[in-house]
Amino acid sequence: MKGYFITLEGVEGSGKSTQMNLIEEYLTGLGYQVITTYEPGDTEIGKEIRELLLNPDYDQLVSKAELLLYCAERAQHIAEVIKPALEEGKIVISDRYIDATVAYQGYGRGFDVELIKRLNWIATDGLEPNLTLLLDIDPLHSLERAKKVTEEANLKGDKMEAERISFHNLVREGYLTLADSEARIELINASCSVVEVFNQIKSLLNKMVI
Template sequence: MKGLFITLEGPEGAGKSTQIELLNKYFSEQGYEVVQTREPGGTEIGSRIRNILLDSNLDNLEPKTELLLYAASRAQHVNEVIKPALKEGKVIICDRFSDATLAYQGYGRRLDKDLILKLNQMATGGLEPDLTFLLDIEPEEGLLRTKNEVRDRIEREDLSFHQQVRDGYLKLAEKKSRFEVIDGSQSIENIFDNLIETLEERLELNEDSE
């Protein structure tokens, strides 16, 4: 089979990490070879960049610097991990990808969206996910879920920022057919059931079209 590239997106506290672990198990049990990864990160270089981006002590990090660091991490990630795995027919499950940059830096930071699109194009070589799950949740509820954790630099932004990010995600989902919006306020079990139902419908459609 050809490789399959799935991304999970969503505001802080939406439960992406939990669902990614469950999806990994699901695909592995089906006999697929799975690559579980994340952004920023996914490579040694990307992980070092991630440490800078999420460091809560770096309050003076310029939004444009932040944007370029995300792009740099993505370029390394795509060429070192994602593209080779797709060529080998593996299933890639990624925690955030290029849509996150549009949501966080485009809508949240209000940076030039056309510039972000160009940077994403350069970093990915035009690669887009086959399917993107948006776990949607009200920012207040999502941040409440993280209240007992040590919050990173992005999580510490004010509520209005996180609301703008959520609004951005929903606007992206309206424009791109590869998006599936899932109610992230449901139980873990219900969210996973929704993911699998959608996934199986999508894969069946893809098989019928080949």
Template structure:
């Protein structure tokens, strides 16, 4: 689902767009923090595009349904990685890049790090192999900032409640590998990540995200 917030008059001429990704395990609160950041950016006069992976395009919504809610619940690991890469290629080509070219700030709930963590680490297909596949799909486009909301499997399960998709139903050891995959990515490129404890309060997390983004915006002026 894509939600576009139009810019106010004050937003004209503020420079090229930014891509900010929200990552973390299932139940980390990514959508909440993306929404709160978007509201704050809108108040500052910026044009904001909210989107997600998978499912940020018409094709993506079909792929999302197949891979997360398919009738037989069975998708081979390599097929899973390729489906997510296909969704990401379409998403970037038709939604993300055009918005960046319009100088919008794109906030995406998941991006390529999710594939590295879920398929590369948790499915054990290989960090570099899955990352290279996603980078090829997006022609090398990486976020200006990735907000990683670090959540334990136990916290994530409690937050999700009784409704689970095919990946959410995986055992805790799977979600432990996901968490380790995200942490490894952040440790490898700390300048591009903001790592936060998802167990902290919503308002405190939002303040930390705004502070980091404010610095990023100031540096771009």
């Protein structure tokens, strides 16, 4: 792979989408070819899988099926979007990737973390990000933010947003555990302003990409 792969991770409402747009603008301004993408759903097949995963009307979906659908969506995402862009030498920025499945389905749902890592390896052919930015924030505050955005846009909240706070706390703990064990993961304090969060990220980008 000739490109550079950046992922953003964090609990619901941590500000990933906002920061992804700022990163794209910054790196594009420096002359890099950048594409942004997200999981689940940034392919035609992925959109169908996303509907199954996040639509609260499909509450009969069992956790094991949820786990496997996330991995299936990821395999399609890599084949159609991520791998071609990296082979063209572009910087790829993805809102969620392999760590989300470990945090949500592993720590949140209780599936064996090592099993999930093996499933991720199968889905990705071992493709890991060069840099992962973990936007860390107390889920109690981030969920309020997420629900406010949903209400202002007159949208229906998804299945993950509707989970109990105990679930989101487990997800956050999972992310923090991953950050302790993976050198590629950089912890970002996401409880401050948008500008302050981006300044933390920009400092890392200047060291690792430029």
